[in-house]
Amino acid sequence: MDARVPAVAEQLLLIERELRAQGWWSDQPPSEESLASQQPFCVDSMAFEQWLQWIFLPRMKRLLEAGAELPAVSGIQPMAEQVYAQRLEQAAVLIRLLGGFDQLITGAT
Secondary structure (H helix, E strand, O other): OOOOHHHHHHHHHHHHHHHHHOOOOOOOOOOHHHHOOOOHHHOOOOOHHHHHHHHHHHHHHHHHHHOOOOOOOOOHHHHHHHHOHHHHHHHHHHHHHHHHHHHHHHOOO
């Protein structure tokens, strides 16, 4: 088992918790069409926080549960910084948590 798995799982929980704390968590899933987007981060069909909730978190949780290989790279923090450029103070914790995820994935310290 990849030694990073427990830390990655914890980071995913922290990201979910922050999305909920900000009120950016939704009980209503996006449409099937939105979920089927082929664009990076589904930028053409949903908000970034929707992508985190409905695409990123479930995909990462499935990888962890299946014992599958973790991605070799991640660059979610820069996207979050761009998306939340006008709300950096409000999104600071989420951006930091996404940066922590990126570091865990790339093995950077």
